[in-house]
Amino acid sequence: MSKILVIGAGGQLGQCLKIVAERREITEIVFPAEQDANILDEAVLQALLAKEQPAFVINCAAYTAVDKAEDEVELAKAINETGAGYLASACAAIGATLVHISTDFVFEGNAVKLLTEDDEAKPINVYGVTKLDGEKAVAAILPAHFIIRTSWLYSEYANNFVKTMLKLGAERDELNIIADQIGTPTYAIDLANAIYDIIESGQKDYGIYHYSNEGVTSWFDFATAIFDISKTQVKVNPIPGSAYPTKAIRPPFSVMDKSKIKSTFKIKIPYWRDSLIACIAKLN
Known part of the structure; x- marks a missing residue:
């Protein structure tokens, strides 16, 4: 397999x-520390890629604090747009292909339909705007790119909804969870497998792809499933988003159509609840 370099390796x-x-026995892969792969330093990125000479670069570096982004607009823009552009330029300089991770939040989410890669992206918060601008920067600079939009990412690692719910469920008797925002959770282990499948395919069908787990759910039903699978005793109340106002507006419906990634790369995608069971088993 061609050499791979991962930016944002600590996330x-x-x-x-x-x-x-490790599971797939991929050895030609580099996970540089953040200071050696600073997405905001073009010279550092150019030097790193020139030294390592990867065939593929995976960009996991992103500003993802959705509500905080409303206040930290410049920082979100620097990481999600400018940094993505720097990385695309560094890839172009050595002839590397970039796998760039994006988000369902590039959509407004007002239509109850599966969102395809061809649907108009119309973000409604700063995070979504900066991620869409990052996609555009990558596409403008580097033809050899795969942009993968994903949603509701969770795993055993870092901070995410599943780990937060397990923590709160252990501490409280009752929780109010939003029931009118609809999407699909994505187990980051499944996404990682899909990324390697794309790289290993050797195909050059560049462009935008959607990847989440299969199925559709709300945050309320997702939380309920977490407590059900982990056997956590807690009362969960469904509430409307209006009862829990946040600084950033969220798309009400952001379920993505995955037909393109499945047909192009012959990828099999697990159902969200099956992956959640696997994750919680690991956490336990």
Whole structure:
């Protein structure tokens, strides 16, 4: 397999890529420390890629604090757009292919339909805007790119909804969870496998792809499933998003169509609840 370099190796997806690389016995892969792969330093990125000469670069570095982004607009823009552009330029300089991770939050989410890669991206918060601008920067600079939009990412690593719910469920008797935001959770281990499948395919069908687990759920039903599978005794109340106002508006419906990634790369995608069972078993 061609040499791979992972940017943002310390984050949730970066850690999952490391675990899956070990399982798949992928040895030609580099996970540089953050200071050696600073997404905000173009010279550092150029030097790193020139030294390592990877055939593929996976960009997991992102500003993902959705509510905080409303206040930290410049930082979110620097990491999600400018940094993505720097990395695309560094890839172009050595002829590397970039696998860039994006989000369902590039969509407005007002239509109850499966969102395809061709649907208009119309983000409604700063995070979504900066991620979409990052996609555009990558596409403008580097033809050899795979942009993978994902949603509701969780795993055994870093901070995420599943780990937060398990913590709160152990501490409280009752929780109120939003029931009118609909999407699909994604187990980061499954996403990591899909990324390696794309790289190993050797195909050059560049462009945007959607990847989440199969199925559809709400945050309320997701939380209920977490407590059910982990046998956590806690009362969960469904509430409307309006009862829990956040700084950033969320898309009400962001279920993505995965037909393109499945047909192009022959990828089999697990159902969200099956993957959640696997994750909780690991956490236990």
